[in-house]
Amino acid sequence: MEIVLTPRLSLEPITLALVEAVFRGDRAELETITRARIPSAWPGRVLVERAFSTSLDAVRADPIRQLWGSRLIVTRGDERIVVGSVVFHGAPDAAGVVEIGYGVEETWQRLGIASEATCAVVAWALAQPDVLCIAAITPPWHMASIRVLEKAGLTCAGLEEHDGLGEVVRFEKRRGVHGHRQ
Numbered sequence: 001m002e003i004v005l006t007p008r009l010s011l012e013p014i015t016l017a018l019v020e021a022v023f024r025g026d027r028a029e030l031e032t033i034t035r036a037r038i039p040s041a042w043p044g045r046v047l048v049e050r051a052f053s054t055s056l057d058a059v060r061a062d063p064i065r066q067l068w069g070s071r072l073i074v075t076r077g078d079e080r081i082v083v084g085s086v087v088f089h090g091a092p093d094a095a096g097v098v099e100i101g102y103g104v105e106e107t108w109q110r111l112g113i114a115s116e117a118t119c120a121v122v123a124w125a126l127a128q129p130d131v132l133c134i135a136a137i138t139p140p141w142h143m144a145s146i147r148v149l150e151k152a153g154l155t156c157a158g159l160e161e162h163d164g165l166g167e168v169v170r171f172e173k174r175r176g177v178h179g180h181r182q
Helices: 016-024 027-034 045-051 056-061 113-126 143-151
Strands: 009-013 071-075 082-088 097-104 133-138 155-162 166-174
Touching: 009 113, 016 027, 016 056, 071 113, 082 113, 097 113, 113 133, 113 143, 133 143, 133 155, 143 166
Parallel strands: 097 133
Antiparallel strands: 009 071, 071 082, 082 097, 133 166, 155 166
């Protein structure tokens, strides 16, 4: 899987070796693998639980499917710093749908990083032959997340119940539909 570049970011594939280092909490190994500085709060238990919706054993059993399209957000420039991730919850399903999620370190939030990264990864995913639709869910009160999804061209597809989050808003973007708003 190739690196996706934006003006400020390098969106780099998440590998099995990286996931194993995250689960071990091995910061030195993470910095070696990423060739970037790892923020002090990263990767944190909450991030691991949100980013990896499956077990480490499942990732090991099928890393290509489980880590499909998922990328670290790394700053470009003089100092490479891991500032977050954009992940998919597995490869496209039989209907061509992939679910996306993202997170940015607190000190890097409100700078447009999540929007820039998510827009680029959504465009990449929709260019893949097996992807017909990008989906995402977010709580209805999470306005920053909703704005990121809207900037990436996803539109509201309705409300649904989620086992862990309760009521969530589902967003989607289908191949060939250009609902991008600024």
